[in-house]
Amino acid sequence: MNRRDFLKTTLAAAAGGAMFGGLRLTGARAAEAAPAGDGVKKKILIITGSPRAHGNSNALADEFTRGAREAGHEVVRFDAGLKRVRPCTACNHCGMQGECILDDDDFPFVREHIATSQAVLFVSPVYYYTISAQLKAVIDRFYAINGTVHYRKRSGFILTLANSDMERVQPIIDYFRKGLYDYLGWEYAGHVVGTGLWPAGAVNGTRFMDEAYRLGRNI
Structure with a gap:
């Protein structure tokens, strides 16, 4: 299949939306209709974007993992x-579904595991009003596995930021729910936004830890 035909096929699949109870929903409505949890044991790929090993977003990723594993999911x-x-x-070089010419880094791990995962969690601190460059670099490399990632999956995301202005965070939420998920045809599974978190450890003892845990159990 040439690139033009491949684009037509994948874009048509993404535009088709999701099926819920025999009713086809598209765009934001499909995201709103996503159930809280389906009770199916899944393999979940977590992709974090923080360069701080023990930062707040990674602490929430740990809590998500604890909840997911307690629910019987593989993480x-x-x-x-x-x-x-x-x-x-x-x-x-990849033609949107082929070998990436950048073959000397760690992305092959993502390529391998996203193909066999039924759910994906994105985790990132908010840097300069958007997700980290480290996480965005991974998402941009999805281009080389475009056909692979277009298979229906459930997905959620966790964000942490120093201030508490949710209006500033809304464009990031829209990026996932109205942009990325709509294009990929993925089901929205929930999200956590941890506000007022600056120094490492600030998230400990907050309600955001419980929210991340519950997201892991219910994804």
């Missing part, structure tokens, strides 16, 4: 902020 984790992931160069 695999990729800490992009502590790995080497080169940014996409738009060379189109």
Whole structure:
């Protein structure tokens, strides 16, 4: 299949939306209709974006993992902020579903495990009003596995930020729910936004820890 035909196929699949009770829903409505949990045991790929090994977003990822494993899910984790992931160069060597020309970094781990995962969790601190560059580099590399990631999955996300202005966070929430998930045809499974978190450890003892745990159990 050439690139043009592949684009038509994948974009048509994404535009089709999700099926709930025989009713096809598209766009934001599909995200709103996603159930809180389906009771199915899953393999979950967690992709974090913080360069701080013991930062607040990673602490919430740990709580999510605890909840997910207690619910019987399998969890695999990729800490992009502590790995080497080169940014996409738009060379189109992969043709949107093929071997990436950047073959000397850690992205193959993501490529391997996202193909067999039924759920994906994105975790990131908010840097300069968006997700970290480390996490975005991983998402941009999805281009080389476009067909693979278009298979229906459940997905949630966790964000942490120093201030408490939720209006500033809304564009990031929209990026996942109205942008990425709509395009990929993924089901929205929930999210946690930890506000007022600056120094490492600030999240400990907050309600955000329980929210992350419950998201892990219910994904």
